[in-house]
Amino acid sequence: MLGATTTAADRRKRFRELLGGSDIVQFPGAINPINAQIIEQTGFEGVYISGGAFSASLGLPDIGLTTLSEVADHGRAISRVTNLPTFIDADTGWGEAMNVARTVQEFEDAGIAGMHLEDQVNPKRCGHLDGKEVVPTSEMVKRISAAAKGRRDDNFVICARTDSRAGEGLDAAIERAKAYVDAGADMIFPEAMRDLGEFEAFATSVDVPILANMTEFGKSELFTTEQLAGAGVRLVIYPVTTLRIAMGAIKRGLETIRSTGTQADLVDGMQTRADLYETIDYAAYSDFDSDVFNFSQEGHQ
Template identity: 85%
Template structure:
């Protein structure tokens, strides 16, 4: 009740434990706090906070229009309610080296467990669109080094995402990843891989865990966790899945209400009031309130 019981430090330590473990872990994207609660209650290992999903929820394209303050506040609201590690999209870090250092400290203060930085130029583009441009490997290495220097909690996970596969080829992308590891990256995020063999080559070429982005309608096939684990992937994210599920259902439901003049045919697919109250632990709030208002100072000096 009233938020997570695990501290931010405990959740960061858990993220490190997951990365060091033998099993592949899944981080579905949360578009809001109750979404994160459902992810935890469903049994997933972590929560991903997607910049693309947040932009879309604000009615904006994923081209770097959201500010650090907006994203940090969004992340704080989600991290507050879940005991799971939270992993957030930091885009290009909102500026140069000192900005990147501030970014990581803002996310630490927000209770986030880790973030990923990407090597695109600013303004960035969605990782599964054509026409992306990347900065030099040296410039991206500076971003990573700045993040490492700015980090105050050594368990906060810094991931380096490379979008260079499309424009420079697989071998060059792997060379970049190695440079990012040398700069201090704890996790490598190779974006828009074309098949399992590319994930496998990345995993065998770097000395830190790698992440797979299983976003729908993108460049990568939607592989199972078993397939990804077999080629060495450690973390899987599903960035926009819950947003797409929700928006698809909302659009269909609104059309039904418009056509029929009532939502009666939609009730079976809705979250019930009872399930909503269970999800947000409504009873615990009532118990807390009752305990406070039943308190009496009678007999106390």
């Protein structure tokens, strides 16, 4: 009731344990707090908080228009309700080195377990679009170093994302990843890989976990966890999947209501009231109220 029963420190420790284990883990993207609760109740190991999904939910493109305070508040709302570690998209860190350090601390204060920084220039673009530009390696090294220096909880995970594969080639992207690890990155996020062999090349070149982004309609094939694990990937995220599922269903449902004049044909596919109440633990709130408001005014004036 009222949120997570574990501490943020415990969830960060758990994130480290998952990354240090032998099994691949899955972090679906949550577009809001109840989505995170469903992810936890479905049995996943963690929750991803996508910058692209958050931008879209505000009716904005994913080009760096959201602010640190907006994203931190969004992350806090999601992290508050789940006992799973939450992993958030920090874009390019919202500024120079000192801003990146502050970003880490804002996310720590929001209860988040880890974040990823990317090496794109501003304004950034979606990682699976053409025309991306990256900063020099030295600039990204400064971002990672600042993030590591700003961290107060050693278990807070700092992941370096590189978008350099498209413009500089695989070998150059791997060399960047090595420099990012040397600067303090705990994990590498190679964006827009073209096949399993490219993931494997990263995994064998650095001694930190590798993340795979399984986003729909992108550059990468939608590989299974078994395939990705075989290529050495430790964490897989599904950043916009739940948003796309929800928006597709909403659009189809609204079209049905508009054309038929009723939602009657849609009810079988809806979350029921009972399931909603179970998801948000409605009964616990009622029990809490009953325990607190158990006095009587009889005999009092």
